[in-house]
Structure formats: structure tokens, C-alpha cells
Amino acid sequence: MLNSMVQALRCRECGRDYPKEALHVCEDCFGPLEVAYDYEAVAARLTRAAIATRPPTMWRYRELLPLDAPPTVGLDNGFTPLVRADRLGQRLGLRALYIKNDSVCHPTWSFKDRVVAVALSKARELGFETVACASTGNLANSVSAHAATAGLGAFVFIPDDLEAGKVLATQIYGARVVAVRGSYDDVNRLCAELTDRYRWGFVNVNLRPYYAEGSKTYGYEIQEQLGWRQPAHIVVPMASGSLLTKIGKSLDEFRQLGFVTTSPTRLHGAQAAGCGPIAEAVARDSEDIRPVKKPQTIAKSLAIGNPADGFYASRAIRASGGTAVAVSDAEIVEAMKLLGECEGIFTETAGGVTIAALRRIVAEGRIQADELTVACITGNGLKTQEALQFTAPPVISPHAHELAALLGPAYE
Amino acid sequence: MATVRIPTSLRKLTQGKEEVQASGATIGEVIASLESSYPGIRARICDESGALRRFVNLFVSAEDIRFLKNLETPVQESDEISIVPAIAGGQC
Secondary structure, three states: OOOOOEEEEEEOOOOOEEOOOOOOEOOOOOOEEEEEEOHHHHHHHOOHHHHHOOOOOHHHHHHHOOOOOOOOOOOOOOOOOEEEOHHHHHHHOOOOEEEEEHHHOOOOOEOHHHHHHHHHHHHHHOOOOEEEEEOOOHHHHHHHHHHHHHOOEEEEEEEOOOOHHHHHHHHOOOOEEEEEOOOHHHHHHHHHHHHHHOOOEEOOOOOHHHHHHOOHHHHHHHHHHOOOEOOOEEEEEOOOOHHHHHHHHHHHHHHHOOOOEOOOOEEEEEEEOOEOHHHHHHHOOOOOOOOOOOOOOOOHHHOOOOOOOHHHHHHHHHHHOOOEEEEOHHHHHHHHHHHHHHHOOOEOHHHHHHHHHHHHHHHOOOOOOOOOEEEEEOEEHHHHHHHOOOOOOOOOOOOHHHHHHHHOHHHO | OEEEEOOHHHOOOOOOOOEEEEOOOEHHHHHHHHHHHOOOHHHHHEOOOOOEOOOEEEEEOOEEHHHOOHHHOEOOOOOEEEEEEOOOOOOO
16 A cells, blocks of 8 residues: 655765664764655655545655555544634734644644654564653653554653653553653663663654654644645744754655645744753854753753754754744743633643744744744643642632622622 | 773674773873774764764763863763763654
């Protein structure tokens, strides 16, 4: 059913080709490996008409995903709503604002379900029986859930100071969770070493070239759902910088395939002030990332001090004419509430970062009121409730007069 | 002599050894010592100008040398040095 469109893994730095195996680093220069497609073969099979006949999942773009066989994991993932956000737009001064809402991505409520579906389908192709990841939350949830349905063993490595709720939401699916003393970057470094030691498919290490490609579907969907158009602006949260880079790639690919009315899309990156190494590099007009030693922000899912795709993200932002901003924790919380109150969407702290950044970018005059703008909401607020202050509601007895007293004369 | 942990991608140069010993008072000297024992290894870790390649991270006893003094970072006999490919995390 699916002839492979993948030619090889190719080093992004020196261009050396590698076989389609569980590899992620170039032996010559340590550059990251990326999937190389035969775009002529893709163009011969993938058309807008063909896409439109397929089920509404991320796999409707399967020729642009790095599998050699039909997918076997996460078959119903993706194709989340792109919602017109007029009330939020009014508050911010925008007349053509959309939210791409992956806070309702199936099955674990974040865009990680896209990348994990690709990574675990690939893991099965490659014959892995156990998968693993380093994560603080969303990726852990998704790997554990998908491993359960795929019948794969799963190891999840987390920092040892995570909240119980997040650990529980990974353990429920049966993964073995191991806490590691240290920060997220420490866990990541350990996982890089473990990849050498065990024959496990580490979704964000040795399966990374495949895994990261799953993020492109978020970008494809935006373009299709806008009626095969590219927006003038996309605001993207950044941790490693991978999502922004892959959304940029999705724009390039659809442009190259002639699927879209192109407009030069500006990519804007959003980070938290307590961990904004990519935004800091963009501000210096540089690709040279200065790592942050001790990330400090409520947006824990974005707290990567040493973002490996920061180099590419900074380059993509600056090449597009976009910008990057780093917002405070107070702005994040305010933006989470604003999105909830205007659009009925409860996003996690990372979504608060996106909306706060959007607000800042509009205020700086970088987005004009009528320009088509998309804000990327990638995770669900029920996972990061500790970031918000609980306010106890007023309590009354079940008598109408008590409510009347509470509300006062304005409601009489 | 400090202990240096070698990643898979460099083990062809170290005859398959996961750990090797290297002398030197700084990271720069340790790399020079590695090069004399395992010719070719420096070019894989450092670029033409001699600086650490963009996608290589070096840790001295779990501390990233970019937070220390880069190639000038002092090395003790008891230190464990890790050469780790820069990989991104699980998040966006």
C-alpha cells in the first residue's frame, strides 16, 4: 500500500547519507540526521484531491512521513480543530486569528501524540520490543499510552522532582518510570548514554529523525484547514526548537508541492523568560545558542536549557522575518486565563507562553490587524493545574434568596 | 589521568573502547592527548578552527564545559569526561 518515499537519513550539516536505521548523529561531524525524501515520488502520489478522500487523521499526509510500511501505532491521531478565535482576536487587536488546538489531540492531549505515533510505528518496523524516552510530562504520557496499545515495553526517565500527578498519568498506562536525580538536561544526557547500552528505541534519541517528522503534520493541517493557504504569521512555543523548525519545513514542502496559495509566512518563537535561550539568540541576530544552566519557569514543558534544535529554529525565524520573545510567568498565567475566557480552551503553561508572546508581538506592531495569524496551542491545561491559583467559590444554602443576596440588586 | 567516556559514533577510533584514559591539565590538552593515542578523533570533535563542533557537548564530571571555561576548563585526575552528541529533549 505504501511504497517508501524515504531515500535515506542525511546529515543536516555535511550531507552524508546513512541507512534508514535507528541512527541520529553523523559519525563525521556529530550533525543531526534528517529524513531525506524522494519528492518526485511524493508528488506523483500525493495530491490535494487524494488527501481530501482520506480519513481526518495525521496519516492523510503519509507520503510525507518517514515510514517504509503502513503505520501501526496511533492510527487515529491528529487532525485537531483549527478554530477561529474572534473574541481573543478582539482583545488583542487582530481580525483574522486562528488557534490550532492540540490540547485535544488524541489520545493524551498534546501534540506529542503526533510524533510518538510516527516514532513507535517506526520502532516496530525496526524490530524494537522496548521503547523509551526522557520527558517531564507530555512525551512521557504519550509514549506510555502508545506503547501500551502497541504491546511494546516502555521505560520513561524523568527528573526526580516531578509532581505526583504527572508521574501517575504516565504510570497508568503501564510504563516503567525511573526518576533520575537532576534536571531535565541531566536526564537527557543519561538517555544519550543509555542508547549506547541497551537495544531500546529511544523516541527522542536514536529514533529522533523519524519522531521529529511527526510534527510536520501540525503544520500541514494548519494549511489544509485554512483552505490550502499559508498564514502571514504563526506563533510557536519553543523548547528544543524542533516544532518550529518542522512547521517551517511543512510550509516549504506544501509550497514545493504546489498545494497552497503561498504568502511569505513569518515564524515567531515563544519562550519563557526563565528559559529563553533561543529567543535570546534571535535577539542577538545569531544562531549561536548560549545554554541556560538553571531554567526557572512555570512552563516546565519548555524548560530545556540546552536546546539542540535552537540553531535551526533561530535560523528559520530570522530567515522568515519573524521574531522571538520570552515572557514572564505572570504573563503566562494571565494569557492562560485570557484564552480560557475568550475561547473556552484550557491550555497548559506552554500555551500560555504562546498567547502571551502573541500579545507582545502584536503590541510591538509586528502583526497587522488584518493579517492571517495562527497561534499554536500544543497541550492541555488539566496537566499543569499547579501553575494556577485555586480560588474557592462562594458557598450558599439551597435557597433562591441566598443567591439573590449574593448577587445584589443589579440582578433584581 | 582522567577517564573519558566515548560515544558509539567514535568507538571505531578507540578500537571499540567505551572508556579511555587521557592526560592533560585542561580539556584542550586532554583532546590533544586523545588525538595522539587515537589519531583522527580531534577532527571529529573540533572544527577546522579548533573550536568544539556545534553539535558536540563535553561534560567534566557532569558539568557542561560551556558553563565552565570551554576548552580551557581545568581537568583533575579524578574527573570523568563525557563526549555526548547534542540531542534535543522531549519537548517542542
